[in-house]
Amino acid sequence: MPASADAVVDIQKLSLTFQTADGPVYALSDVDLTIERGDFVSFIGPSGCGKTTLLRVIADLEKATGGDISINGVSPQEARENRAYGYVFQAPALLPWRSIERNVTLPLEIMEIPREERIKRGHEALKLVELNGFEKKFPWQLSGGMQQRASIARALSFDADLLLMDEPFGALDEIVRDHLNEQLLKLWARTNKTVAFVTHSIPEAVYLSTKIVVMSPRPGRIIDVIKTDFPKDRGLDIRETPEFLEVAHRVREGLRAGHSYDE
Numbered sequence: 001m002p003a004s005a006d007a008v009v010d011i012q013k014l015s016l017t018f019q020t021a022d023g024p025v026y027a028l029s030d031v032d033l034t035i036e037r038g039d040f041v042s043f044i045g046p047s048g049c050g051k052t053t054l055l056r057v058i059a060d061l062e063k064a065t066g067g068d069i070s071i072n073g074v075s076p077q078e079a080r081e082n083r084a085y086g087y088v089f090q091a092p093a094l095l096p097w098r099s100i101e102r103n104v105t106l107p108l109e110i111m112e113i114p115r116e117e118r119i120k121r122g123h124e125a126l127k128l129v130e131l132n133g134f135e136k137k138f139p140w141q142l143s144g145g146m147q148q149r150a151s152i153a154r155a156l157s158f159d160a161d162l163l164l165m166d167e168p169f170g171a172l173d174e175i176v177r178d179h180l181n182e183q184l185l186k187l188w189a190r191t192n193k194t195v196a197f198v199t200h201s202i203p204e205a206v207y208l209s210t211k212i213v214v215m216s217p218r219p220g221r222i223i224d225v226i227k228t229d230f231p232k233d234r235g236l237d238i239r240e241t242p243e244f245l246e247v248a249h250r251v252r253e254g255l256r257a258g259h260s261y262d263e
């Protein structure tokens with residue numbers, strides 16, 4: 001059954017079992033989820049519950065073993081070939097011998113976009129993450145937070161509507177993370193992209209998301225999908241409000257319920 005016309009990601013009864021030498025690993029089971037255009041969806045759950053695997057299935061880096069999934073109405077493979085998404089990894093994964101500009105424009109080079117156009121788009125992407133002026137620097141000349149912003153710019157360079165982000169700020173200290181959360185939220189509000197974001201942090205999930213998907217330990221199932229209704233131009237101070245704390249409480253309760261389910 002097709003989801004609404006605005007569904008960017010439509011997942012029904014999806015499961016994924018890895019066959020390993022030690023037997024099957026049930027990574028995902030019975031996952032139903034719709035991500036609509038303009039949504040910011042966070043996935044939160046205990047380590048090993050299949051968050052990365054789910055993102056990788058969306059990106060066509062893993063194949064589901066059961067159920068259905070479509071991205072913009074087509075298969076993940078077709079969506080990947082159409083360059084429907086930008087992917088941001090846990091670590092920045094920048095090539096050390098390339099300048100920031102040449103890292104950011106690498107996908108455009110692969111797409112054989114002419115040099116002038118590449119440079120123009122690279123500048124635009126770097127501006128979106130407030131890294132303009134750093135084009136000629138090399139990754140090692142940038143802080144960890146700046147490197148992660150450069151990797152976001154790389155994912156933005158070809159202007160895909162969907163951004164898949166796998167715990168992009170997990171390795172950063174809290175102050176830097178707060179700042180990048182604010183910047184990412186502004187970027188999302190300005191560009192109207194659809195974001196699927198993996199995190200371990202409850203405040204990060206609640207602050208950033210329009211929908212929070214709480215997952216159980218393996219096999220990863222969806223325990224709760226919490227919709228939020230915060231203003232798009234919210235600042236970090238929203239984290240002190242009763243509404244925010246109430247949502248955070250519900251996420252925590254979901255995670256706790258998932259744990260007892262496993263024991």
Ligand SMILES: Nc1ncnc2c1ncn2[C@@H]1O[C@H](COP(=O)(O)OP(=O)(O)OP(=O)(O)O)[C@@H](O)[C@H]1O
Nearest residue numbers: 018020025027046047048049050051052053054218
């Ligand atoms: N290629 C693979 N082969 C076998 N098992 C795998 C493979 N990839 C992932 N797994 C297993 O599938 C489960 C889900 O892994 P996944 O990385 O998706 O979890 P996660 O929720 O993202 O974890 P974390 O929060 O620690 O990053 C884990 O038990 C993991 O060991």
